Amino acid sequence: MPINPDAAGSESQPRESSWDSKACLLYALGVGAGVSDPTGFELEFTTENTGGVDQRALPTMAVVLGGGAGGPDSPMAKLGDVNSAKMVHGEQGIVLHKPLPVEATVRATSKIAAIYAKGKAALVVLESTAVDTADDQPMFTNISKLFFRDEGGWGGDRGPTDSIEIPDSDPDHVVSYGTRPDQALLYRLNGDRNPLHSDPSFAAMGGFPKPILHGLCTYGFTGRALLQAGCESAPERFQRMDGRFSSPVMPGEQLAIHPRDQGDGTALFRTFAGDRVVLDNGVLGYA
Numbered sequence: 001m002p003i004n005p006d007a008a009g010s011e012s013q014p015r016e017s018s019w020d021s022k023a024c025l026l027y028a029l030g031v032g033a034g035v036s037d038p039t040g041f042e043l044e045f046t047t048e049n050t051g052g053v054d055q056r057a058l059p060t061m062a063v064v065l066g067g068g069a070g071g072p073d074s075p076m077a078k079l080g081d082v083n084s085a086k087m088v089h090g091e092q093g094i095v096l097h098k099p100l101p102v103e104a105t106v107r108a109t110s111k112i113a114a115i116y117a118k119g120k121a122a123l124v125v126l127e128s129t130a131v132d133t134a135d136d137q138p139m140f141t142n143i144s145k146l147f148f149r150d151e152g153g154w155g156g157d158r159g160p161t162d163s164i165e166i167p168d169s170d171p172d173h174v175v176s177y178g179t180r181p182d183q184a185l186l187y188r189l190n191g192d193r194n195p196l197h198s199d200p201s202f203a204a205m206g207g208f209p210k211p212i213l214h215g216l217c218t219y220g221f222t223g224r225a226l227l228q229a230g231c232e233s234a235p236e237r238f239q240r241m242d243g244r245f246s247s248p249v250m251p252g253e254q255l256a257i258h259p260r261d262q263g264d265g266t267a268l269f270r271t272f273a274g275d276r277v278v279l280d281n282g283v284l285g286y287a
Contacts, residue, residue, distance in 0.1 A: 003079050003115065003122040003151040010075035011111040016133065018105040019065055021048045023190075024057045027064060030187035031220030032177050042224075042233075048102075057100040059238040060223030062140040063092065063216050064190045065100075066108035066130040075112045079124065079148075086149040089215055090123070091281070093143035093242040098132075099235045106130035106139055113143075116159030122151040123159060143242075164281045166268045171258035175225035179213060181252040187217040213249040218279055222271045225257035226284045230267045237287045244281035249273050259284065 025046060028034070034046035044056040110128040117123075129141045180186070184197040192214055195202040203211040223241055231237035249255070255278070259269040265286060271279035 002154045003082055003148055005115050005154055005156050007075065007078035007080070008112050008115045010078040012073050012075055012109055014107045014109050016105060016107050017066060020103045021055060024055065024061065024102050027061045027190050028058055030190050031058065031060070031217060031224060032179065032183070033058065033224060035178070035180070055102050056235050057102050058220065058224065059096055059100060059227065059235050060094065060220045060241065061100055062094045062096065063142060063219065066106055066128055066140070066142065075110055076126070078112070082148055082151050086151070088147045088149070089144065089245060090147045091145035091242065091244045092216065092219055093240065095141040095240045096238060097138040097140060100140065104139070105133045107133055114159065115156070117152050117154055117156035118147070118158060120150055120152045122148045124148065164268060164283060166270060167260060171260050173229040173259055175229050175257045177221050177225065177255050179221065179249065179251055179253055179255060183217060183251040184211055184213050187214050192216070208248070210250065213251050215245045218249050218255065218271060219243060221255050222257050222269070222279055222282070226259060226267065226269065229259050230261065230284050231286050239287055240285035242281070242283045243279045245278070246280045247273070247276045247278045249278050
């Protein structure tokens with residue numbers, strides 16, 4: 001049975017959640033911060049007590065904050081009897097309305113912004129905006145685009161085509177990071193306990209030789225590279241990031257991020273694992 005297109009516009013009740021210094025440190029380690037030079041680089045993200053260094057939160061940490069979209073109050077519950085096993089996280093975007101603090105409490109509301117018919121599949125656009133309870137101002141917005149295989153077919157709007165033309169010319173920079181063999185086991189401590197990333201037998205059922213890395217972990221590695229190459233490692237300059245997941249990454253693989261500055265406050269990027277593009281259609285917005 002096709003997905004319920006009338007679920008578009010459904011919205012959750014506000015949900016409060018908090019994080020602290022330890023959560024920021026754990027996220028930074030989960031996306032590889034400090035590996036290349038544990039005592040001389042990225043100390044503002046990996047330590048809270050280094051002399052003369054104020055702790056900061058990585059901008060892409062927004063993807064694990066603000067509570068989830070699950071539960072009976074979730075707008076996702078309005079989609080109908082869909083098979084979540086056929087859901088693929090297609091794209092992720094974040095908008096930082098202000099820099100993430102090291103400690104905060106936010107009130108987040110999720111809504112289904114749109115549902116598009118993609119032939120036999122359906123595309124659900126889920127948006128979640130978190131408001132800082134300290135001043136009632138927006139802090140960040142997450143935009144997730146979720147593909148549901150075999151849930152289309154109702155003949156609805158196909159939605160916009162948002163492919164980004166990234167030049168084939170040499171990038172401005174190439175930032176390379178190695179992922180650890182246990183990277184997925186570390187990243188899952190941020191909250192995503194999907195066994196696809198930890199259980200070999202479960203991964204095998206999905207056709208993978210071993211558990212794969214979380215797409216949002218690849219996203220976080222990429223965000224670190226863009227923060228360094230495009231924002232001079234200043235989180236307050238990092239305003240938004242969009243990317244399309246195009247191939248899974250195996251823990252232990254080397255990632256190479258290729259940004260191209262457009263001279264207008266944006267940079268286009270791709271992330272590679274070997275010769276495979278693993279994160280495509282990338283746009284960084286910076287100040």
